[in-house]
Amino acid sequence: MVQIPNTSASAPPAQRSVPTSADVARLAGVSRATVSYVLNNTSAVRISEPTRRRVHEAAEELGYVPHAAARSLRAGHSRMVLMPAPAIPVGPLHGQFLNELQWALSRLDYTVVQHGALGLHGDDAARAWAELRPVAVLVPGQGLGPQGVAVLKRSGARAVVTLGPTGVEGAHALLMDHATVGREAARHLHARGRRRIGVVVPEESGLEAYSTPRLDGVRQALRGTDAVVTELPLGYTEEAAARLAARWRGLGLDAVFAYNDEYAMLLMRALQDEGVRIPEDTAVIGADDLMLGRLLRPRLSTVHIELPSGRELAELVDRAVRDPGAAPERHEVLGATVVHRDSS
Amino acid sequence: MVQIPNTSASAPPAQRSVPTSADVARLAGVSRATVSYVLNNTSAVRISEPTRRRVHEAAEELGYVPHAAARSLRAGHSRMVLMPAPAIPVGPLHGQFLNELQWALSRLDYTVVQHGALGLHGDDAARAWAELRPVAVLVPGQGLGPQGVAVLKRSGARAVVTLGPTGVEGAHALLMDHATVGREAARHLHARGRRRIGVVVPEESGLEAYSTPRLDGVRQALRGTDAVVTELPLGYTEEAAARLAARWRGLGLDAVFAYNDEYAMLLMRALQDEGVRIPEDTAVIGADDLMLGRLLRPRLSTVHIELPSGRELAELVDRAVRDPGAAPERHEVLGATVVHRDSS
DNA sequence: TTGAAAGCGCTACCAT
DNA sequence: ATGGTAGCGCTTTCAA
Numbered sequence: 027m028v029q030i031p032n033t034s035a036s037a038p039p040a041q042r043s044v045p046t047s048a049d050v051a052r053l054a055g056v057s058r059a060t061v062s063y064v065l066n067n068t069s070a071v072r073i074s075e076p077t078r079r080r081v082h083e084a085a086e087e088l089g090y091v092p093h094a095a096a097r098s099l100r101a102g103h104s105r106m107v108l109m110p111a112p113a114i115p116v117g118p119l120h121g122q123f124l125n126e127l128q129w130a131l132s133r134l135d136y137t138v139v140q141h142g143a144l145g146l147h148g149d150d151a152a153r154a155w156a157e158l159r160p161v162a163v164l165v166p167g168q169g170l171g172p173q174g175v176a177v178l179k180r181s182g183a184r185a186v187v188t189l190g191p192t193g194v195e196g197a198h199a200l201l202m203d204h205a206t207v208g209r210e211a212a213r214h215l216h217a218r219g220r221r222r223i224g225v226v227v228p229e230e231s232g233l234e235a236y237s238t239p240r241l242d243g244v245r246q247a248l249r250g251t252d253a254v255v256t257e258l259p260l261g262y263t264e265e266a267a268a269r270l271a272a273r274w275r276g277l278g279l280d281a282v283f284a285y286n287d288e289y290a291m292l293l294m295r296a297l298q299d300e301g302v303r304i305p306e307d308t309a310v311i312g313a314d315d316l317m318l319g320r321l322l323r324p325r326l327s328t329v330h331i332e333l334p335s336g337r338e339l340a341e342l343v344d345r346a347v348r349d350p351g352a353a354p355e356r357h358e359v360l361g362a363t364v365v366h367r368d369s370s
Numbered sequence: 371m372v373q374i375p376n377t378s379a380s381a382p383p384a385q386r387s388v389p390t391s392a393d394v395a396r397l398a399g400v401s402r403a404t405v406s407y408v409l410n411n412t413s414a415v416r417i418s419e420p421t422r423r424r425v426h427e428a429a430e431e432l433g434y435v436p437h438a439a440a441r442s443l444r445a446g447h448s449r450m451v452l453m454p455a456p457a458i459p460v461g462p463l464h465g466q467f468l469n470e471l472q473w474a475l476s477r478l479d480y481t482v483v484q485h486g487a488l489g490l491h492g493d494d495a496a497r498a499w500a501e502l503r504p505v506a507v508l509v510p511g512q513g514l515g516p517q518g519v520a521v522l523k524r525s526g527a528r529a530v531v532t533l534g535p536t537g538v539e540g541a542h543a544l545l546m547d548h549a550t551v552g553r554e555a556a557r558h559l560h561a562r563g564r565r566r567i568g569v570v571v572p573e574e575s576g577l578e579a580y581s582t583p584r585l586d587g588v589r590q591a592l593r594g595t596d597a598v599v600t601e602l603p604l605g606y607t608e609e610a611a612a613r614l615a616a617r618w619r620g621l622g623l624d625a626v627f628a629y630n631d632e633y634a635m636l637l638m639r640a641l642q643d644e645g646v647r648i649p650e651d652t653a654v655i656g657a658d659d660l661m662l663g664r665l666l667r668p669r670l671s672t673v674h675i676e677l678p679s680g681r682e683l684a685e686l687v688d689r690a691v692r693d694p695g696a697a698p699e700r701h702e703v704l705g706a707t708v709v710h711r712d713s714s
Numbered sequence: 715t716t717g718a719a720a721g722c723g724c725t726a727c728c729a730t
Numbered sequence: 731a732t733g734g735t736a737g738c739g740c741t742t743t744c745a746a
Contacts, residue, residue, distance in 0.1 A: 400716075400717085401716065401717045401718075402717090402718095403716070403717060403718080403719095404715085404716060404717075407716090415715080415716090416715070417715070417716080418715065418716095421715080421716085440722090442722090443721095443722050443723065443724090444721080444722050445722080446722065
C-alpha cells in the first residue's frame with residue numbers, strides 16, 4: 027500500500043496534519059538533513075546562504091515547529107527540568123523564589139516544567155515524572171524516598187534535588203529546616219521574659235510539613251529552660267480563632283508563636299476582640315514577614331525567612347547535570363531572623 | 371562495528387544506561403511486542419499468565435519506566451495539557467482553581483504540565499509550547515494572539531482555551547471580564563452616596579491585566595452619573611501608601627476602590643494613620659474577599675469574585691479534545707458580588 | 715500465544 | 731555544500 031504523503035491534496039484542509047521537517051525539505055527542495063542543519067545552525071556544516079533562505083522560508087510558510095519528543099528521543103537526553111506543581115497556594119516568598127529559579131534555568135537553556143499530578147504520591151509520582159525523562163528533578167517536601175530517587179536516576183535524571191527538612195540518599199539537598207523558624211521565635215519570646223508559650227498548629231492539611239518542624243523548633247529552643255510549651259491547633263476561620271480566644275485566659279499563656287503571619291493576624295484580632303492586651307497580656311509573633319503584618323496595631327512581630335536565591339539553585343542544578351558523578355551536595359539554606367515590632 | 375548491548379558487563383555500574391522495553395524483553399525471554407502487550411494490558415491480545423508474570427518481574431527488577439516521548443511519537447499524539455506557569459504569585463482563589471483543574475484533568479487521564487518560560491512572550495511562547503505537542507493548551511491572560519493559536523493548532527493541539535478578558539479567534543474562551551469587579555465596586559459606592567471616587571492602580575508590573583479592566587469597569591458604571599473618577603497609582607509599600615495618604619485631603623475623594631484587598635488594607639492603614647476616618651470621610655472597598663480583610667477595623671468591604679470550577683474547565687477541555695471540529699465555546703465565567711462590611 | 719518488523723520525527727555520521 | 735540513512739524507544743499490524 028502506498029503511503030499517502032502529508033501534503034496529499036486529499037487531506038481535508040480543516041485538519042491538516044502536522045508539518046514535519048520532511049515537509050519543509052520537500053517544499054524547499056532539499057533533504058531533511060539540510061533542513062536540520064539550517065534550523066539548528068549546525069556549525070560543523072556550512073550551508074549556502076540561498077539554501078538557508080529557502081529552508082527558512084519553507085519552514086515559515088508551513089508553520090513548522092520541531093517536535094521536542096522526537097528530538098530528545100534521537101538525542102538520548104532532554105534539557106527538561108521537572109518539578110511537581112505546588113499542591114497548596116504558594117506565598118509571595120516561595121513564589122518569588124520559584125520565578126527566579128525558572129528564570130535562571132531558562133537562562134541556562136533548560137526547559138522548566140511543573141508536573142501537576144495531585145493524585146500521585148511518593149514513588150508513584152516519581153515514576154510518572156520519570157516517564158518524561160527529565161534531565162533534572164526538583165522536589166520540594168519530603169514525599170520522595172530513596173526508591174524514588176533511584177527510579178529517577180535509573181531513568182536518566184542526571185540531577186535530583188530535594189528541597190525540604192531532610193535530604194534523601196543519592197540526591198542533592200537544599201535543606202530547609204523550619205525548626206529554625208520556631209527556634210528563633212522561641213528564643214525571642216524567652217529573651218523577652220515570656221515563659222508560658224503557645225504554638226499555633228494549623229489544622230489545614232498539607233501544612234504539617236512546615237508546622238511540625240516549627241513546633242519542634244520551639245520545643246528545642248526551650249528545652250532545659252523553665253518555659254512551658256502549649257500546642258494550639260487552629261483552623262483558618264474567624265470562628266475557630268474566636269473559640270480559641272474565648273478560652274485564652276484559662277490557658278494562662280503569656281506568648282504565642284502563631285505559625286505564620288496569617289494565623290498570627292487571625293489570632294491577634296480574635297484576642298483583641300476578647301479584650302486580651304497585646305503585647306502586655308500576651309505577646310504574639312508570626313512568621314514570613316508579610317507586608318500585611320506591618321499594617322496591624324500593634325504591628326506584628328515576625329520571623330523573616332530567607333530562602334536561597336533561585337539563581338543559586340539553578341547553578342546547583344546545572345553543576346549536577348554537567349557532572350552527575352559528583353557526590354550529592356547538601357546546603358543548609360533557610361535563614362530565619364526575628365523582626366521585632368510591637369506585638370511582642 | 372558491533373553494537374554493545376545495554377546489558378554489557380563492560381558498562382560501569384555507576385552510570386547504567388536506561389532500561390528499555392527491549393531490556394525487559396530480553397530478561398523475560400520474550401519479544402518486545404509481548405512486553406508492550408503485557409505492560410499496557412492490551413485487551414486485543416491474550417498473553418498467558420506465566421508470561422505476564424515473567425514480564426512484570428523483569429520490568430520490576432530493571433526498574434523499567436516507559437519513555438513517554440517515544441510512546442507519544444509512535445502514537446502520534448499525547449495526553450498532555452499544557453499551561454504556562456503563572457508569572458506572578460497566585461492568590462488563594464486562583465490557586466484553588468488551579469488545583470481543582472489539575473485534579474479534574476488528572477481524573478480524565480490527562481497529564482497536566484505547567485511550562486515555565488518567563489522570558490518568552492506571545493507567539494514565541496506559543497512556539498515553545500507547540501514543541502511539546504500538547505493535546506490542549508490553556509492560556510491565562512491575553513498574551514496569545516490568533517497567530518499563536520494557529521501555531522498551536524497546526525502543531526496538533528486539539529484544544530486551545532484562553533482564560534481572560536477577551537477571546538481569541540479560533541480558541542475556546544473562558545471570559546473573565548474583570549471590568550465586572552470594578553463595576554460592582556463602583557455601583558456599590560455610588561449607591562451609598564459617594565461621588566468623588568478614587569481607583570487604586572498598582573504600579574507593580576504584571577498586574578495591568580487585572581487593574582486596567584477593573585478601572586475601566588468603574589468608569590463604565592459611573593458614566594452618565596455625576597460621579598468623578600480619579601486614578602491613583604500606588605506601589606505596594608508602606609512609604610508609597612503614606613505619600614498617597616498625605617495628599618489625601620487635597621484630593622477631595624469620598625471613596626476609593628483599592629484594586630484588591632491587599633492594596634485596600636495597605637491604603638486604609640495609611641489613611642487611618644493620617645487621621646482620615648473610614649468610612650465617614652472616605653469609604654474603602656477592596657476585592658478578592660481575603661480572610662484578612664475581616665480582621666481590620668473597620669472590617670473591609672470587598673468584591674467577592676467567583677471563578678469557574680476547575681471541573682467545569684476540565685470538562686470543556688475534554689469535550690474540545692474529543693471533538694476538535696466543534697465551534698469554539700465562549701463562557702462568561704467571572705462572578706462578582708459586593709460583600710458589604712464596615713469600611714464603606 | 716508470540717515474534718518480526720515498520721515507522722513515528724529527528725539528528726549526526728559518512729558519502730558524494 | 732548537500733544527501734542518504736541509521737536508529738533513538740515504542741506500539742501495532744501481520745504472520746507464524
